[in-house]
């Protein structure tokens with residue numbers, strides 16, 4: 327049975343930022359193949375005043391501006407999100423926020439299995455807190471503050487779309503990515519391509535010998551070594567998991 331395409335709706339004050347990113351490479355192809363539908367919505371078009379005001383000064387004073395709740399709410403409504411936030415719905419609303427759960431592969435896999443993702447990009451000081459009643463999940467791309475949620479939304483969309491069946495041609499290759507199940511959560515091994523010798527640097531001999539068992543063993547050892555060196559926290563987490571089992 328053909329799987330329904332994933333729909334991703336992105337709410338932003340800066341829709342032009344998304345041009346290019348979603349028309350190129352794998353994401354562009356995934357849309358052409360009908361595996362995913364991505365739509366970018368300008369929140370400002372749902373503002374009802376003459377000047378299409380979508381942000382305002384914060385109550386209580388202080389610097390910056392805050393995204394007004396009503397234009398965002400109205401955009402939600404155009405996407406079929408019920409006015410009553412307690413009503414059951416098929417959409418998962420994500421607010422990109424430095425205060426959210428850090429994006430990782432597990433979360434990407436969870437989100438890529440949804441039918442409809444609605445990504446809300448904040449800007450300036452953020453969005454009016456009352457909108458959080460409609461938000462299912464806050465997601466951060468790391469412990470640093472960016473200007474807006476647009477780049478985080480692009481990163482999330484890219485990772486989620488890449489994980490949808492059929493998007494990456496060689497589906498098997500995903501298993502061997504960093505953090506994936508093939509390496510039990512380890513980092514990916516190093517990769518090399520032609521020429522065999524480049525600026526006096528040689529490709530490891532084992533990769534040229536055609537012995538697949540030895541290559542697999544070497545790759546596993548390299549993965550282990552670089553995880554130990556670059557991300558020892560992943561090994562500790564894996565050890566903890568196996569102790570719990």
Ligand SMILES: C[S@@+](CC[C@H](N)C(=O)[O-])C[C@H]1O[C@@H](n2cnc3c(N)ncnc32)[C@H](O)[C@@H]1O
Pocket residue numbers: 421422423424425446447448449450451452453465466467468469470471472473474475476478
């Ligand atoms: C300048 S930030 C506001 C930060 C907010 N005052 C705070 O400290 O939590 C503006 C917007 O950028 C987005 N943003 C910034 N950093 C982010 C991050 N690390 N991950 C995801 N979104 C982020 C959010 O949508 C946020 O509303």
